[in-house]
Amino acid sequence: MPSWTLHTEFKFDAAHFLEGYEGKCGRMHGHSYKVHIAATSNQLNPSKYLDSADMVCDFHELKWAAKGSEKGGLDHSVLNEELPVNPTAERIAEFIHKETLQRIPDGIKLNVTVWETENSWVEYTDEDGEN
Ligand SMILES: Nc1nc2c(c(=O)[nH]1)N=C([C@H](O)[C@H](O)COP(=O)(O)OP(=O)(O)OP(=O)(O)O)CN2
Numbered sequence: 001m002p003s004w005t006l007h008t009e010f011k012f013d014a015a016h017f018l019e020g021y022e023g024k025c026g027r028m029h030g031h032s033y034k035v036h037i038a039a040t041s042n043q044l045n046p047s048k049y050l051d052s053a054d055m056v057c058d059f060h061e062l063k064w065a066a067k068g069s070e071k072g073g074l075d076h077s078v079l080n081e082e083l084p085v086n087p088t089a090e091r092i093a094e095f096i097h098k099e100t101l102q103r104i105p106d107g108i109k110l111n112v113t114v115w116e117t118e119n120s121w122v123e124y125t126d127e128d129g130e131n
């Protein structure tokens with residue numbers, strides 16, 4: 001069976017604090033987050049701007065979180081106000097995964113990596129998470 005995997009990276013700047021964290025991360029502070037998304041599919045699809053079935057999905061659909069919060073993204077947001085859970089890197093990756101699945105065609109498997117700092121990152125996937 002054929003398989004295509006798209007890879008894209010983007011950044012966004014955001015503030016957060018970890019609710020209940022007994023240490024400096026419990027205070028409001030900011031990060032320049034880097035995100036890598038891998039999107040794998042066994043078929044190609046049309047998209048908003050391309051009628052023919054020649055893309056896994058549009059790269060732009062994977063990069064929604066890089067937009068400002070006024071446009072539905074996470075850039076220059078306070079993550080505690082955007083996520084329904086404590087905004088750890090783990091939860092941010094899970095949130096981006098879930099939100100991205102809602103923006104792309106069915107049958108695409110996502111792997112989301114979020115760097116909170118240059119040296120600390122998390123990878124998230126969900127075996128049952130294809131839409
Ligand atoms: N598993 C997790 N651990 C921590 C998270 C997290 O999301 N998941 N988050 C934090 C804080 O948000 C903190 O800002 C992370 O920064 P840190 O790795 O401490 O980076 P620093 O640059 O501040 O590193 P120092 O070594 O402290 O200088 C904490 N843990």
Ligand SMILES: [Zn+2]
Nearest residue numbers: 016025029031
């Ligand atoms: Zn932090």
